Structures are given as C-alpha cells and as structure tokens.
Amino acid sequence: MSTITLIGQIALILGFPWLSRKLSRWSGVEKVLSPIVLCYLVGILLRNVTSYPIDDEVATRFSEVSILFAIPLLLFGTRLDTLRRFAGPSLISFGWCVLAGLLSSALAAWVFRNAFTEGWALAGMLTGIYTGGTPNMQAIGLALQVDQEYIILLNGADIVLGGSYLLLLFSVLPRLLGKVLPPFRAKEDRSDTGDDMKITEPFVWSGQFKAIGLTVLIITATVGLTLLFFGNLNQTAFVMLCLTVLSLAASFIPAVRTWGDTFVSGEYFLLIFSVSLGVLADLGEIIQSGGTILLFAGLCMYGTILLHLLLARWSGIDRDTFLVTSTAALYGPAFIGPMCSVLNNRQLLVAGMAVGLLGYALGNFLGLGLAYVLRWALTFS
Numbered sequence: 001m002s003t004i005t006l007i008g009q010i011a012l013i014l015g016f017p018w019l020s021r022k023l024s025r026w027s028g029v030e031k032v033l034s035p036i037v038l039c040y041l042v043g044i045l046l047r048n049v050t051s052y053p054i055d056d057e058v059a060t061r062f063s064e065v066s067i068l069f070a071i072p073l074l075l076f077g078t079r080l081d082t083l084r085r086f087a088g089p090s091l092i093s094f095g096w097c098v099l100a101g102l103l104s105s106a107l108a109a110w111v112f113r114n115a116f117t118e119g120w121a122l123a124g125m126l127t128g129i130y131t132g133g134t135p136n137m138q139a140i141g142l143a144l145q146v147d148q149e150y151i152i153l154l155n156g157a158d159i160v161l162g163g164s165y166l167l168l169l170f171s172v173l174p175r176l177l178g179k180v181l182p183p184f185r186a187k188e189d190r191s192d193t194g195d196d197m198k199i200t201e202p203f204v205w206s207g208q209f210k211a212i213g214l215t216v217l218i219i220t221a222t223v224g225l226t227l228l229f230f231g232n233l234n235q236t237a238f239v240m241l242c243l244t245v246l247s248l249a250a251s252f253i254p255a256v257r258t259w260g261d262t263f264v265s266g267e268y269f270l271l272i273f274s275v276s277l278g279v280l281a282d283l284g285e286i287i288q289s290g291g292t293i294l295l296f297a298g299l300c301m302y303g304t305i306l307l308h309l310l311l312a313r314w315s316g317i318d319r320d321t322f323l324v325t326s327t328a329a330l331y332g333p334a335f336i337g338p339m340c341s342v343l344n345n346r347q348l349l350v351a352g353m354a355v356g357l358l359g360y361a362l363g364n365f366l367g368l369g370l371a372y373v374l375r376w377a378l379t380f381s
Helices: 003-024 035-048 057-075 082-113 118-132 134-143 149-169 172-177 205-232 238-250 254-258 260-279 282-291 290-314 319-331 335-343 346-378
Strands: none
Touching: 003 035, 003 057, 003 260, 035 057, 035 149, 035 260, 035 335, 057 082, 057 205, 057 260, 057 346, 082 118, 082 290, 082 319, 082 346, 118 134, 118 149, 118 290, 118 319, 118 335, 118 346, 134 149, 134 346, 149 319, 149 335, 172 319, 205 238, 205 254, 205 260, 238 319, 238 346, 260 335, 290 319, 290 335, 319 335, 319 346, 335 346
C-alpha cells in the first residue's frame, strides 16, 4: 500500500465522523441515518463496493484505540445516583436476554444436529458471544477443543449477522419497537436526575482537552494494571472493567463536572470506531466461507432477539431498556455508548455498561454449561 492511499484511509476514518454529523442533520435523514449508521455504512461500502486498498491493521488499531478513548469520555458525565432507578429493569431485561440466548442456541443445535457433529459445541460458543462477547466464544472454543476453522467461520458469521442487526438498532428499530414496547419514563425530579444529565450541557473546548488528558491517564493506568496482573493486553473484559471503574471514579471529582459536555467528544471517538469497524467487514468472503454456519448462527442470534422481545413485552420492559440490554448482551459494553446516543438517553449508560460487563463474566460459564448439557442430550436424540 502506498503512503498516499494509507493517508487517505486514515483521513476517512478521522474525517468522516465530522461529515456524518453534518449529513445526518439534513431534513428527515437523521431519523433513519444517524451519524453512527452513516459511519458504519461508509466503512462497509469502502471495503465491499470500491477497489480502494485497505490496510486491515491500521483499521484494527483505530478501532481499538478509539473505543479506549470513547468509554471514559462518555462516563465522565455520569451520576451514579441515577443508576439505582434503572438497574432493576436492566437486570431483568438482561436476564431475559440470557435465557433467550440459551434456549435459541439449544434449539439451533437440535435443528442442525445432522449437519454438524459438533453442533453442541457451536451452540455453546454462540451462547458465549450472545451473552458476553467474542473473547468468550474463543475461550469456550479452546476449552471444548473445537477445530480452529469453526472458530474462524463463527467469527465471520457473527460479523455478517451482527452487522445487520447493528444497522437495525441504529436506524429503524427504535421507532418500530416504540409501537410494541412502552416508552422509557425518567423521573422529572431534577434533584434525582441532576442538571448535568441534560443533553444541552455546554461544550467547552478547554474542558474537552482536560478530559482527553485525563482519559490518557486512565488508559495508561488500565494498560499498566492489565500487564501487571496478566502480562499481556489480550484481556478484553479486564480492560473494559478497569476503564469503567476508573472513569466512574473520575466522575466523582468536582472539577470534572465543570468541564462541560464530554459526552460529545466521546461520541466522536465512537464514530471513528464505527468507520473502522465497517472497513474491516469483508462481507463477500464471509458469506462464501460458510453458508450453513451462517444459518446456524442466524437462528441463534435472531431467535435470541425475538424471544427476548416477547419476554420483554410480557414483563413490561420499556423500549430503551430492551434495546440497551440487547446491545449489551450481543455486542458488549463497547456499543452501549452508541446505543444510548441513538436513543438520546444517557441515563441507561451506566446500567448498560454494568450488564455488559456482567455478560463478559457469565459468558464462559453459560456457554460451557450449555455445551456439556447439549452433548449429553443430543446423544439420546
């Protein structure tokens, strides 16, 4: 790859987020194509429609670094006293999603029992993805001694299916679900929500630079702690946990509350993350590599979503809580910020991050437990 094309790729990743905000404000467009959707789409189009040479390593690094910056900036404005009002419904909804994932994965293993001799293991790995994340899936696959090819194919299927649902989440799904689920209702008591939870909080440039400086310190501390305890940085759950805890601790510092709307800066890093993620999605190669795996994973994922929706409807879970907890289970804490941004609802940010981290913690146990139960059950079918 030439230097010019590399500079062009970097310029797109860094510059299109700014342009996406302008484009999404066009009359009627923002209701369907939020900045996050536009960024994700432009990345996918660059990779799959154009012949522009892509450096995957550069895109991967930008996705990793941008999300590290986004999480602290999103959480600096958090007021933990608001969490107590939303933690209960979020935990209930997340529990429904976990149950839906277990049942859907078990169903997929039974439906495809003649297509895969290791369907029980695939179901366990997919349970790890749809209650925790990709690290859980890989850990479960290694624990069950699954062929490496299956791990690669499941990763690919997750990108295709996860990308399709992500586009729905960030575009038309919130409006559609507003007709099915009750609306989110926040208390009007200003002493409970706090002025600093308002969307109209001022944007102060000097405060943004201070916030970014503090973010660098938090990232440095997170990297140091991860290396100290594990000797490497391949510990996604621990990194997310450290970033979240340290950022929430910083939100208690009185000076941080005077820095203005750091959520805006955090959202910009999320847009960089979205472009980078789209650039990495090679849809043609993924679809050709494993059609049956795609069907298997599709039944698991969309079965999870549909059953979760039915359970949420039955138990009176509101639309925003359903969407945030669905995002937490299927994508993990990194995508809670974008979802809350699309919903214009910051009050569920901390609860969403919390249940997302809970999913990381539970994913391995749930996936391995289901796999062993299915292996026993399918031998008698």
